[in-house]
Amino acid sequence: MELDYDALLSLSAELGFRLMESGAEIYRVEESIRRLLQAYGVDTGEVFAIPNLVIVSLTDPTGHPVTRVRRIPPHGTDIYLLEKYNALCRDLCREAPPFADAQSRLADIRAGWQTYACPARYLAYFAATAAFAVFFGGTARDALCGGLCGVSIGLCLDFMTRWDANQFFKTVAGGMVSALLALFLTFLGLGEHADRIIIGALMALVPGIAFTNAMRDIMAGDLVSGITKLGEALLIGAAIAIGTSLAMGLARLLGGAL
Amino acid sequence: MDVLCDFVLPCACAFVGCLGFSVLFNIRGGGIWICAFGGMLGWLCYLLAVPLGSDIAQSFAAAVAVSLYAEIMARIRRCPVTAYLLVALFPLVPGGGIYYSMEHAMNGETAQFLHTLLHTLGLAGALAVGVLTVASLVRLWMSVRKKLPRRR
Structure with a gap:
């Protein structure tokens, strides 16, 4: 049977795109595509991926090169999808099914995608930040405040994601909202250690x-991607510091005025 | 202080905290408990490594333990390593360091700011080196295992 190179290219680029979007590492994306191409008997394939781009290129038997580029939008990490796509890739490499079949299995995963319900996610924000407030030396009342601050971060992030704010601005706003709330709750006398509450909440x-x-x-040797992500990590760290210091500066101004 | 306050309480907090974060990263089914246990294990190793003398060395030891755990669990469940590593490392992330360096900077205490900042970067570096060491060794071991039978 004649191999449909265009369909193979579309399938592998789509799989790479989906893997990257659910938070896979660069080498996993590149290796998955390479293995998939080999499973269909194509040895002339080349793959290149950086955090927001996947390029797949191969040469068909007549010597005609074909290439696909997929741009990846800003994305989070979704372990459920990552595990599913990874398992699918392993199955595809073993069975090498017809392309229509493979595409429908890809679409099935997307259709069967489940996330936790909103209350469960906010409960998770609450539990995680409350636990970390105690973890950093807070008391039971600090835990309650930490949890509330964590929920405020969750609400803030969700709200800003809906309006397409960028990562840096979202983090500044999240840090500022939670620190303001923590200082306010401590001012009211509910929280005992403002610093521990803020640190716990910032873990989110x-x-x-x-x-x-x-x-x-x-x-894994992907220096370009690694350094990009390291830069991202440092920027987020700086954004946290800016957000909390804005809140503290504001609180001091208000404290001076009162 | 007793065992309860020194060991059980922080480890339980790490467990609950990681449980929360694994929900936020949409981990489903049994994976949640594996991640939460990994976070607890990491912090237990950190606490047990007190004889090493510095918290940077403790962070390194804990990062090695967590990475090993994540690699083993990933092999057993045939899932990507990242899934377990991301969440289980959370208790080791120097969140307090970021906050206190910022606070010193706000108060204009430059010397203490730089001291805390460098210490925070040191902790993050220890974490990184721990993860890198295990991941590199596992890769080495995998490729050795793959190539040896072929030569025979």
Whole structure:
């Protein structure tokens, strides 16, 4: 049977796009596409990926090169999708099914995508930040305040994501809102240690993911991507500091005026 | 202080915290518990590594432990390593360092600001080196294992 090179190219570019969008490392995206091409018997394929771009190129038997470029929009990390696409890629490489079949299986994963309901996510924000407030030495009342600040961060991030704010601005706003709330709750006497509440709440913003991903990319030899993500991590760290210091400066001004 | 305050409480907090974050990254099913346990394990290693003398060395030891755990779990469940690593490293992220350096900067205490900032970067670096060490060794081991039978 004649191999449809255009369909293979579309399939592999789509898989790479989906993998990257759910937060896969660079080497995973490149290796998945390479293996997929090999599974269909194409040895002339080339793949290149950086955090917001995937390029797949191959040469058909007549010597005619074909290329596809996919631009990846800003995305978060979704482990559920990542695991599904990774498993699908493994299956496709083993079975090499017809392209229509493979495409429909890709679409099925997207259709069966589940996220946690909104209340569960805010509960998770609450539990995580409350736990970290205690973790950094806070008391039970600090935990309650930390949880409330965490929920405020969650609300702030969701609200700004809806209006397409960029990552830097979102982090500044999240840090500022949570620090203001923490200072206010401490002022009211509900919280005991403002610093521990803020640190606990900030754990919802810290660039742990960007940092870990940067390290894994650098280790895999993808220096361009690694340094990009490291820069992202440093920027987020700076944004957290700017957001909280804005809030504290404001609180001091108000404190002086009162 | 006793075992309860020194070990059980922080580890339980790390567990609950990681549980929350694994929901935020949309981890489903049994993976949640694996991540939360990883976070707790990391912090337990950090606490047990106190004899190493500095918190940077402790961070390094804990990062190595968490990475090993994540690699093993990923092999067992045939899932990407990142899934477990991202969440389980959370308790080790120096969130306090970022905050206190910012506070010193706000108060105009330059010397203390620089001291805290460098310390925070040191902690982050220790984390990175720990993750890198394990990941590189695992890669080495995988490629050795792949190539040896072929030579025979």
